[in-house]
Amino acid sequence: MQQEKKFDFNQTIGFILIAILFGVFYFLNKPSEEQIEAQKKELVQKQQEAKKHEQLNNTASQQAFQAVDPTLAQDVEVSNDKLKVKFSPKGAQISDVEIIGFDAYDAKKDGNKDPLHLVKNGSSKFNLSFKTKQGTVLNVADLVFVPQVQKNANNTVITFTANAQNSQIQYIYTLGDAYGIDFEVKTQGLSNITAENKVDLAWTMDAFSTEKGKDQEKYWSHTYFQFKGNKDIEYELFGADEWNEEESISWVANKQQFFASVLSYDEGFKNTNGGSKNSEKEDLTYSKHFHLNSQMDLKNSEMNYKFTWDFIPLDYKMLKGYNDKGFQNLIDFGWGLFGWLNKYFFLNIFKWLASVGITYGWVIFLMTIVVKLILSPVMYKQYRQSALMKVVRPELNAINDKYKDSKDAMKKQQETMEIYRTAGINPLAGCLPALLQIPIFYALFRFFPNLIDLRGVPFWFVDDLTAYDDIIRIPEWVPLLNGHLSIFAVLYIVAMMVYFKISGSMDNFQMPQQEGMPNMQFMKYMMYIMPVFFFVFLNNYASGLSWYYLVSNTINIFIVLYIKKFMIHEAKIQQIIETNKTKPKKQGKFASKMQNMMQQAQEMQNQQKDNKKK
Template sequence: MQQEKKFDFNQVVAFVLMGLLLFGVMYWNTPSEEEVEKQKQELVQKEKNAEAKKAANVQQAQNVFQPVTGDAKDIEVSNEKINVKFAAKGGQIDAVQLKDYTSYDKHDKNTPLYLAKDGSNSFNLSFKTKNGVQINTKDLVFVPAVQKNSANTIITMTAQAQGGQIQYIYTLGNSYGIDLEVKSQGLSNITADNKVGLSWLMDGFSTEKGKDQEKYWAHTYFQFKESKDIEYELFGSDEWEETEAISWVANKQQFFSTILSSDEGFKNTKGGSLNADEEDAKFSKHYSFTSELELKNAELNHKLTFDFVPLDFDFLKDYNDKGFQNLIDFGWGIFGMLNKYFFLPVFKFLANFGIELGWAIFLLTIVVKLVLSPIMYKQYRQSALMKVLRPELNEINEKYKDSKDAMKKQQATMEIYRNAGVNPLAGCLPALLQIPIFYALFRFFPNLIDLRGVPFLFAEDLTAFDDIIQIPDWIPLLNGHLSIFAMLYIVAMMVYFKVSGSMDNFQMPQQEGMPNMEFMKYMMYIMPVFFFVFLNNYASGLSWYYLVSNALNVFIVLYIKKVMINESKVHQILEANKAKPKKEGKFASRMQDMMKKAQEMQEQQEQIKKNRK
């Protein structure tokens, strides 16, 4: 017999002693104020020592590489597309401005757009001297020399050492690309290494209105040397490491990209990106890339290219044969094909008429509706037939109320559908066919550079949300604004539900094995809320498209309902279907056999239960 547990005084004493012991240890090990201050001073001193060591290393490296005769100064050059600044410190590209584009600034619509500026772009080669001194080219002082001809501007940046030198030779033509030839002379006199480390760090400027969307579409992309497919990791930050050679790596932003490519390919590479802090309004991403450059005959001799390009699909297709157009994330498989070979060409064709791009989206919506009108007609026709059959289905439900008659009810229901020539699942198929279009458009509007910065009605930028209506920031999920386009879309959606009778379908009697109609009805009320929260912070071009689409749906359904299919015509169709001789297909025949066998098994089980009683 289990005995009652009694109070154990010894256990209480043990717990108290353990607590006192723990408190004593913590008190004993807690440093005094003098010790805390001493630790702080030691930490500060360590940081100072580290900075001093770094400065000493830089000084040693600069002592190895002394500037050649001439002024070590920054150089600025330009062509029709870009302005470029080359820094004497590090001999690297310090600033790049795209002339034809501006950066979003709510106070100044003419803010220049920079992809690199004020040290945001860092290109570095590293190796050790024979004496063990770490050389980083970003710390060296280069002296420039500029040559111009009719086609190109050539900037030669030189860092000189005793018995050797390193040169960056930049060539700027009339496009967005800058060729870079990395060369050395007498490097074997300086280092015993057979490889040089390459490091490329870049801070991506925030140039768009929709900051969250800008971060969402920004990542590092790369392409293997023997492939035309690009590799990337979507959603949040990315990190990757490859031993196989890659031909180029891209620091992609939403509408622009900085790409570093190599004729020979980069080996032993690492790369990735990190989201900038939410409080940091200056940058959207921090990119990193490392690789190795092999020395050839103990010298550097590599050809690289920097491209600072807008992500315009048609432009990039003709820009080169490296596949840069695949950086535009129009989606994979059928979704990408819909965008590249249907939506984009149709939109470009409509935009060429010189109309506002918002109205081009309006016309695009009409084109899509015309293409989908046969599907919509079949969907509504099926819905109307199901509505007329509702009284007969209600009678079946009343006749077979008992749960043991579930199979009989199912057979009777299927018989009504078969006689009327109605497929209860046919209404779902048109909706499924429209899913690829929905997803394709989700990718289309926030990646179409033609819409970037373009105002229309309530929106100042069709690739970002419209935010005329401001609300308190503490309201969750809405980010301090209400999108008028998104709200009007929800209104149009609810009107369409009412006019089309979509809600009526959820009044149908519950069938065995079918989804719970009451639950589906509630979902139809909740769905607009989810859509609004999503579209409120998304590209207003997409909200405008869906607003127009639902408004057109209302008129199309009214026309089908009043002209093409009214209730008398629906009855005529059902009567005609019932009069037709029924050809039982193999699938339907098998379903009937399965249902009969299931019914027989159910009856046998019930008989066994009765016999046991």
């Protein structure tokens, strides 16, 4: 027999003495204010010395390269019908990328719109570095290049050149008519500068916040990458991500909610690490800070690399035909069945309805009707099962009153199962329709926030179907609501409660408690609490999803009313049960096994009673 645990006074005294000793030790060893101040000065001095040393290294490295006439080192701007790109002579960097045909959300601008830049003011920095023969580190991003532009019918080629004595570094960019920019790195005579056999590659990028829903934008923004020779992509969700891979990687993407900046290298990046970090909550300029580091082998003591930059909108249909690298998988429609539903069911239905030419808000409305028509047989069976359970409730209540003693739980269970069997009711049948709807329910959580077609699209009082509607403002100090109430989310909760009422969903929780089944009273409370959780979530989520659920629940209400009025009513249900009772019952294997198990359990229980009496 387990003994009751008693309060151990000595053990408590021991813990108190240990805590006192730790406190005394900390007090005696705590540095004085003078020591803390001296440590701060020492740290600042070390930082200044390190910065000075870095500047000296850069100066010494740059002195090996020829000085450039400022009039020759000018910014270069090129464009096609998809991109506007600016290049800087400092480091031959891509200093600005604007995607044509898209706007960024800016609450401070008229109409809340601004040109959409994935790169601006040097927010992206690409650097190749190596140690020189003098022992200093040369960062190519610190060199000044001279550009030369060549144009032909299809392409614009920008060649940046930095010359040293008997050496040369070239960055060559080629912009065609797509979202991609071919990028070559070439050197001549690099062995005159370095004796190394590897070059360090580093790419950092501060991603501009381009969406209204800042929290959502951060949630969907991560680094993605693909192993060489593998079509699957790798990523980590939820907050910041950090990864380290030795295996070759063919491309790395700094993915934002609806756009991505991708660096590809067909030969494969090796010894690679990367990741992302959320910007501060108060920072509305940037959403993420990305970084990538890798090591590149020198070939015959020279750099000869062919990269590709892609600055792409995440449009699934467009990306499927864009290239064979699998960029369409950057759109997080979900894994397994959920992704399949979104890619091959919801997306195709949406595109088909949109081809009619109606606004996207009404496309969602029609899409909801299509889905409800498909699910209507499932919904009919679910309601029919609920109605059957409601009719036999008085018999179940009588059994519950008859066997109130916990010792009779097995008998109560047996008689309950007998009622279900004679009435032709399968208690688990009501769960199956609900389970069939879960994949659709979850898939839509991924669909609406990642569908670029809805981005920035207004509908009634909503200014963007991929973000929350905030026409009703409330104080910022109200927790969890972020200073607004979503009208669609409020109406959805109202529709949900009306549906619960008229469908009799709450009546199911008036059923007598069965042994081994969930507590019905607790489940009833959960049905009241659930709408609150849903509202808090949807209030800050894509309004297109709230609109879909509002329409869906409203249609559910009318479907239930129709079923109750014309298809299933209490008299008909009573007739079905009476008919089922007269039919010979064929017991299935599962039911037979369950009955045998209950009989065995009852026999064991009776044996235990007899043993106690003896």
